[in-house]
């Protein structure tokens with residue numbers, strides 16, 4: 325597939341291409357251009373030229389295009405999901421969820437297009453003020469490989485509804501579904517130049533987008549270290565930034581919890597998308613009274629997961645997205661064993677066997693007796709590895725949950741309202757779930773504190789972040 329600039333498919337200026345590899349088989353399924361700064365400049369020029377007409381449309385007209393795009397994504401959801409599984413690795417049922425989730429987001433933003441945005445302020449004899457919200461201009465969206473379709477929706481929906489134009493840079497291992505969805509937006513009636521997609525490495529294409537003086541906002545989702553680099557690069561032009569970075573979400577299970585429901589929650593919370601989710605359960609804290617029973621059930625469930633190519637109907641967990649990620653997870657768990665920082669209860673190595681030999685498969689892994697300062701707890705573990713700790717009471721659980729530089733999500737599993745209140749008030753996180761983990765509805769703000777980032781996706785909060793106020797002061 326080629327890039328999309330000004331409504332036209334564009335190959336790279338220097339003809340270089342990037343291979344897109346199926347992580348389940350190691351096979352090359354397609355190539356995309358290795359774009360360059362020149363391509364970014366062309367895309368920003370196209371977005372800049374399209375801004376005037378697009379921003380002058382009514383919000384309702386822009387919403388109608390988003391509605392149509394949501395319908396087209398639903399129409400093609402099976403093909404899109406298949407493509408997503410082939411480039412990303414996740415099981416087909418998860419890809420279908422993700423593609424439908426993207427349609428839901430576009431539809432949600434379309435549905436709020438009729439809502440008033442702005443305010444009127446009466447100043448007595450001094451006059452009246454009319455405060456409107458205007459779009460920022462050309463925005464840049466930088467997408468990671470773990471949930472590329474839903475994250476594309478999180479950025480497109482509010483940015484386009486607010487009247488901005490966009491240059492989107494997909495991750496190099498998962499550009500295909502993003503390009504296909506950009507094509508559907510054109511089919512839905514999006515004018516040329518409003519959405520442009522430039523493929524290529526983060527260090528060149530991503531950096532050129534961040535540094536471009538005419539790009540007013542960057543919305544980035546990805547690694548913490550990249551987020552810090554982007555913040556540095558963006559500072560010369562005073563850009564608005566939304567940075568959705570990593571997480572190390574704690575899940576706390578108290579003695580009064582519904583254990584069977586909590587085991588389901590831990591299984592899905594950690595092993596969905598092979599653990600490559602920013603808000604995955606990354607640290608599990610079990611009350612000591614239920615720890616043994618819980619682990620007995622969890623180990624059995626983990627060992628019964630079917631690992632395989634995401635296109636096979638029986639697959640519960642697919643491969644990791646890329647070889648680098650497989651090596652990172654493998655070496656992290658090896659270090660735990662070598663440095664005696666924990667006991668591997670199940671899993672602990674790449675998946676072996678002829679069905680797995682060319683892919684990037686790792687076994688779902690549980691680690692107990694974890695040393696309090698283990699790297700596993702300090703850093704984000706972006707794969708199917710779950711450290712499990714036992715705590716004597718709620719205070720200890722909250723203290724341990726807060727021993728992290730991140731603060732994205734957290735969950736508490738209990739039936740007790742005062743426990744819920746305590747966790748909600750004291751745990752550092754952008755979202756606290758009760759008796760569930762991972763659900764991210766389009767209507768509510770999503771994002772974290774501390775090293776998990778700045779700004780929010782979803783809801784009116786994201787829409788606001790793609791606008792600025794403009795005030796008309798009427799001195800009667």
Ligand code: NAD
Nearest residue numbers: 467468469494495526527530531546547550568569570602
């Ligand atoms: P990454 O930071 O390596 O890459 C993300 C994107 O940034 C890619 O498109 C990449 O090409 C681009 N990029 C890389 N270097 C760049 C640079 N110097 N300038 C501009 N762009 C650059 O992250 P990843 O490995 O693709 O994604 C996994 C990470 O994303 C995990 O840490 C995960 O927690 C995080 N994540 C966070 C959220 C959230 O909402 N908080 C959601 C999903 C993923």
